[in-house]
Amino acid sequence: MPKNEKGTIGRVSLIGAGPGDPELLTVKAARRLAQADVVVYDNLVGSGVLDLIAPHVERIYVGKEASKHSLPQDEITLLLVAHAKRGRRVVRLKGGDPFVFGRGGEELNTLVAAGVPVEVIPGITAALGASAQTGIPLTHRDLSQSCIFVTGHRKDGSYGLDWPMLARPFQTVVIYMGVGALAEIAQQLLAHGMAPATPVALVRNATLSDQQTVVGTLADIADIALRRKIQAPALIIVGNVVSLYDEAVAAGLHTVSGS
Numbered sequence: 001m002p003k004n005e006k007g008t009i010g011r012v013s014l015i016g017a018g019p020g021d022p023e024l025l026t027v028k029a030a031r032r033l034a035q036a037d038v039v040v041y042d043n044l045v046g047s048g049v050l051d052l053i054a055p056h057v058e059r060i061y062v063g064k065e066a067s068k069h070s071l072p073q074d075e076i077t078l079l080l081v082a083h084a085k086r087g088r089r090v091v092r093l094k095g096g097d098p099f100v101f102g103r104g105g106e107e108l109n110t111l112v113a114a115g116v117p118v119e120v121i122p123g124i125t126a127a128l129g130a131s132a133q134t135g136i137p138l139t140h141r142d143l144s145q146s147c148i149f150v151t152g153h154r155k156d157g158s159y160g161l162d163w164p165m166l167a168r169p170f171q172t173v174v175i176y177m178g179v180g181a182l183a184e185i186a187q188q189l190l191a192h193g194m195a196p197a198t199p200v201a202l203v204r205n206a207t208l209s210d211q212q213t214v215v216g217t218l219a220d221i222a223d224i225a226l227r228r229k230i231q232a233p234a235l236i237i238v239g240n241v242v243s244l245y246d247e248a249v250a251a252g253l254h255t256v257s258g259s
């Protein structure tokens with residue numbers, strides 16, 4: 001692997017930027033950002049995290065938002081390889097954790113195959129950020145014994161989700177990329193035996209200053225979301241743990257961030 005003008009060997013650090021609040025970045029991630037020659041990032045990286053990048057560092061936005069210009073996945077990986085092969089220290093910043101619905105695995109495989117030194121630095125995935133910020137624990141001895149993360153994003157027109165498993169009691173289901181399909185998701189869970197009164201929370205822009213949380217039940221959450229115009233990026237949290245949200249609000253927990 002070639003060295004750059006400072007004698008540094010090129011490498012790629014595949015970094016999870018967390019759900020948005022820059023204070024949730026790991027110490028290791030912040031150190032790599034400070035050492036970077038170039039940062040390649042996508043739309044879910046919070047502006048507070050981008051503000052930590054020094055002005056002399058090259059920034060490359062590669063998007064992933066339908067309405068904005070974005071590079072296809074294989075071109076993103078080629079870009080990372082090309083910069084590393086020029087001896088540059090490349091930070092690939094992804095929202096949340098790179099290995100949770102983030103296509104980090106695909107980027108890692110291609111970088112390894114290209115012989116590029118690469119490391120992975122985890123980030124706080126959106127579910128954990130939303131949980132902490134709303135006071136909704138994902139597991140609880142009295143309410144939920146397990147927690148499942150799934151994507152509500154359809155591939156080839158079908159969800160490919162195991163609905164009977166998701167509808168089982170005493171667990172928490174967190175759905176990423178599901179807000180656009182909320183009515184259908186709720187319908188499937190009801191059809192597979194989940195109680196209509198099961199509490200559901202939608203958390204949009206978790207950990208950011210404009211975080212929005214709305215709570216309902218499986219029976220009415222789709223209507224509430226429409227009325228409140230909840231849009232991506234948001235998470236759907238389904239399960240009895242959501243009943244603890246009101247207590248957290250009463251205790252003022254959700255107002256602590258950034259203070």
Ligand SMILES: C[S@@+](CC[C@H](N)C(=O)[O-])C[C@H]1O[C@@H](n2cnc3c(N)ncnc32)[C@H](O)[C@@H]1O
Nearest residue numbers: 096097100102125126176177205206233234235
């Ligand atoms: C492509 S996935 C990326 C997930 C990311 N790698 C992670 O670990 O959080 C994008 C989805 O993550 C969720 N998401 C990411 N950041 C979020 C945030 N700050 N608040 C709520 N949901 C978020 C939304 O469901 C969004 O549609």
